[in-house]
Amino acid sequence: MVTIPTVSLNDGTAFPQLGLGTYNLRGEDGTQSIVTAIEGGYRLLDSAVNYENEQEVGEAVRRSGIRDELIVTTKVPGRDHGYDETRRSADGSLERLGLERIDLYLIHWPNPSVDKYVDTYRAMVDLQKEGRIGSVGVSNFTEPMLARIIEATGIVPAVNQVELHPYFPQAHLRAFHASQGIRTESWSPLARRSELLSEQVVADAAAAHGVTPTQVVLRWHVQLGTTPIPKSADPARQAENVDVFEFSLTDEEVSAISGLERGRLWDGDPDTHEEM
Ligand SMILES: NC(=O)C1=CN([C@@H]2O[C@H](COP(=O)(O)OP(=O)(O)OC[C@H]3O[C@@H](n4cnc5c(N)ncnc54)[C@H](OP(=O)(O)O)[C@@H]3O)[C@@H](O)[C@H]2O)C=CC1
Numbered sequence: 001m002v003t004i005p006t007v008s009l010n011d012g013t014a015f016p017q018l019g020l021g022t023y024n025l026r027g028e029d030g031t032q033s034i035v036t037a038i039e040g041g042y043r044l045l046d047s048a049v050n051y052e053n054e055q056e057v058g059e060a061v062r063r064s065g066i067r068d069e070l071i072v073t074t075k076v077p078g079r080d081h082g083y084d085e086t087r088r089s090a091d092g093s094l095e096r097l098g099l100e101r102i103d104l105y106l107i108h109w110p111n112p113s114v115d116k117y118v119d120t121y122r123a124m125v126d127l128q129k130e131g132r133i134g135s136v137g138v139s140n141f142t143e144p145m146l147a148r149i150i151e152a153t154g155i156v157p158a159v160n161q162v163e164l165h166p167y168f169p170q171a172h173l174r175a176f177h178a179s180q181g182i183r184t185e186s187w188s189p190l191a192r193r194s195e196l197l198s199e200q201v202v203a204d205a206a207a208a209h210g211v212t213p214t215q216v217v218l219r220w221h222v223q224l225g226t227t228p229i230p231k232s233a234d235p236a237r238q239a240e241n242v243d244v245f246e247f248s249l250t251d252e253e254v255s256a257i258s259g260l261e262r263g264r265l266w267d268g269d270p271d272t273h274e275e276m
């Protein structure tokens with residue numbers, strides 16, 4: 001089993017440098033995949049109301065027998081934005097998870113046309129004070145959106161989970177996060193197994209270090225100081241993905257991989273994307 005190193009969030013939580021995405025992990029097979037990942041060393045699990053798998057995640061946590069070592073993430077969907085709505089949404093998530101606490105609670109998308117993410121965030125801060133949430137964070141927030149919630153509440157989110165991979169390295173947003181003490185989490189860190197894994201600079205680094213292209217990409221995230229959450233249903237690929245803490249890329253390799261930048265891969269611009 002791999003021991004994944006942690007970093008300290010701005011609220012003092014020890015946060016793994018790599019976690020497990022769970023999108024599409026559903027049913028008994030999904031539960032078993034998550035249990036296998038935990039047995040292999042994963043300690044950070046990423047779920048959401050909209051993944052319709054909070055029950056599976058909760059069940060995997062119980063089967064693992066190490067609830068206290070795990071950081072369980074879920075996310076408020078756009079349709080539940082607003083103060084009271086968010087509190088009700090958290091009740092629903094806690095019930096489906098079957099847990100006493102959501103360890104990391106994120107606003108899934110800002111949904112700017114709805115314009116209720118500040119009230120949503122206020123509810124999350126209160127839920128944290130009541131002990132029902134561990135860390136409070138957001139997802140898909142831009143710098144102005146982050147500045148707005150910080151100004152409105154005085155509370156800096158612990159995490160912002162955003163699209164981030166070598167095709168979209170988000171250097172400016174990462175620098176802002178660093179200046180505010182916000183941990184960057186990378187969603188779709190493998191660019192969903194697109195042609196990224198066949199890029200020459202990735203293949204060259206893999207050959208130089210005797211590792212796989214996937215491991216090179218995940219190591220690139222780690223060296224940028226982000227927490228990638230690769231999803232895999234397959235035990236062998238889960239093990240491959242977590243085994244990235246015993247080699248280092250050179251600065252030149254990191255720069256070359258960042259040089260693959262070409263922008264977002266999907267229709268996920270937080271200023272316009274609406275996801276309820
Ligand atoms: N906050 C947000 O708005 C969003 C959050 N997310 C979160 O991020 C997580 C990860 O992102 P996701 O979009 O799933 O994409 P990823 O970049 O993690 O890619 C997942 C794909 O890569 C495959 N894969 C995983 N490991 C390997 C490997 N070692 N070799 C070859 N193929 C591999 C998986 O297949 P297989 O399972 O068969 O191994 C799957 O098809 C999600 O599961 C979700 O938790 C994602 C999108 C948006």
Ligand SMILES: O=C(O)C(=O)[C@@H](O)[C@H](O)C(=O)CO
Nearest residue numbers: 023048108109266267268275
């Ligand atoms: O998987 C998620 O968490 C999402 O929010 C996705 O819907 C994501 O927005 C996407 O797939 C965009 O194309």
